[in-house]
Amino acid sequence: NFLSYKECPEEGDTVIVYLSFANIYALKLVRGEVFQTKYGALKHDVVIGKPYGSKVDCSRGYVYILFPTPELWTLTLPHRTQILYSRDISFVTLQLDLKPGSIVCEAGTGSGSMTHALARTIGPSGHVHTFDFHEHRAELARREFEEHAMTKVVTASHRDVCEDGFGLQDVADAVFLDLPHPWKVIESAVKAFKATSGGRLCSFSPCMEQVQRTCQALQSHGFVDITTYECLERPFEVKRVALQDALGNSASKVSRKKRKAKSDENVSDVGAATEADDTTQTTTGGADDGSFLAAVPSLQIPGHTGYLTFATLLAT
Template identity: 35%
Template sequence: MDFGRPMIQTRGIVAKSNIRLVDETHLGDDPLDIQVCRAANEAAKNLLLGNDSTSSSSSLELVDCSLYNEQHLPPARRLIQPDDLVVVFESFNDLNFVYATPNAIFSNRNGHFHHNDFIGKPYGCKIRSKNNEGLGFLYLLRPTPELWARSLPHRTQIVHELDASMIVHYLNLCPDMIVCESGTGSGAMSHAILRSIAPHGKLHTYEFNKMRVEKARKEFEGHGLKHLVEVHHRDVCGKKSLLEAKKKRDSDEKSEEANDETYAASTETSARSDDSDSNNLDTDNNNDNDDDDGMGGFQIGQGVAHAIFLDLPEPWLAIPHAAHTIRPNGNICSYSPCMEQTQRTCAALRQYGFHSVRTVEARLMEYFVDEVEFEAPPTDLPVILTEETASMEKERCTNGGVLPKTDEQNNEEEEEVAVANDHATKKRKVSNKMLCARPFPQMRGHTAFLTFATAGNALRPDPNNQI
């Protein structure tokens, strides 16, 4: 995807200005020249380094305009190249994807489409099928996180674009941030996060299923996003360590109730040996990034992540680890489909120092907008009846709704009414087109409850050290 491509540097106004520090030694003994040179150097420092009086003398060497090149995103790739990801628009509700591979063929109900016809064509073009006399067609679209979410292979339930946009907004995601996500799943939310933190940010995404980890890594590499994301095979909740700790506590309680010193000593010795073996195993597993040591947590350090997103069945188990990993005043979001999950998550957030806790639910109602032509009511009827008109109306009502008139009057009135009706009809047809909107009969139902919170100022200890 285009946002994953590295930025390019160009010489801007600052780089071309020749602003730099000037050495005073070659100016001679003229005090005026030295004073002007010092003033110019001070202005250069204030312009390029800011008014920072605490800056060290070594940083003064950086006052060189050639070091301040402008960075830009590269222009969007216009033509499809080999191995590029292409979103295939088959119909309004059917999207698919292919990686443009020479000599490969994409087939669907509309026909057979050769990848050789894709390569070298611009995004957005229309391709005809090789069979069915070319009646089948499809469109080749440039991939975006939204289009990828509609066409990706589903390994788990995904976060759709409506919820994803709210998550990105309320987490205040910006370029160059460090973000943690658990779990990875199908990677739809990961792409939305990566677009927000590019070009120099870092996403640490965690998944306990090793097969999904491998597939996610291949997808990120194929989309050109490998330098922005690191996929970890890990259960951030640490259920394995919690279960072992619970078993150990239960065994200790049983040993105390038995009051058998010999048995207690042997149990303690075996437990210590098991712990040492498990620690050795964990040490070996830590040398391999693909193995989960069962301890839980994000394992990137204390107070490192700017934001954390949790898409887990039991997010409250990951809250203590998130409190240790997130920076002060960082934002966290939990995605839960059930209110019972949300309630337990909110309680855990408050327990571990998060504030400004709130839960929202997004519903999407789409509207069909079109220009509609309709016949407006007539506007040429008298609003106020005169005395003569009122008497004629009274006579008409008395005669059963018919006003007696001569034939000449009737003919004249009929002609006048016909002409007036023609004018009114033409007027109404010309001026009665309006832009109207109506809602679609179906509205997307409940997806999930989004719980947002902000971390406090105090750093939290590592829960793994307290087990």
């Protein structure tokens, strides 16, 4: 069950197998089966009943067993389509003002990454109505939601929303669109919103031309506060920086030369103690060292994923 935490996994549950930061896998537990990892064989029977967070031995090492959160599922799910990742998902849930009890209409189920996050946010009293035009994808998503015990808060349907609309009226607090032609769905989205309270809409589009046509449709259907964002992650690396003097020598090199000269001159115990103090000061980046810690932007940053367009429909 992805929506309610429990201490230990049971047979049939999906768990996250953590090998390293870059190697994590989703695993459905079945008695008698074995999962092969780079650290050797992992027996399902050993995992069943083990508390989440436990270190489990393999034949040539060990792995950790983690509870499947939407964030970890996003990193391990089987890709049927391109998906949204946590930095976009978290921003969408914030901007849509989602909370327990909210009703959300999602067009474009895809691989179910966004749906899992929406279900956790609006549960246990809310509901997600998610639609996909591709029948096979919709069926696979429906099976996943059943396996993850999410059917009480998620209804997955096969439907071409661009042609047939949502088929819902006066129910939604928020609408999320991940479609090639989101502007075709705006009229149906207006009908889906609660007339007494309105709501928030988000459209995810990889191209600016899609954003422009969507914004025009939103404006013509009475939406306000239309805004488009792009979420870019910019990691910083913490490094120690040494300044240079007027001759181009770094302060740390000059400091080392001074310490060496002082060490040659002072052979007494007092001199040795002074040298030890100097060395400690240099190691920790003291005033005599002349270096300092600085945050430097990484040269490699994750690139463009898409544009997020948000708009508000006021109550009628």
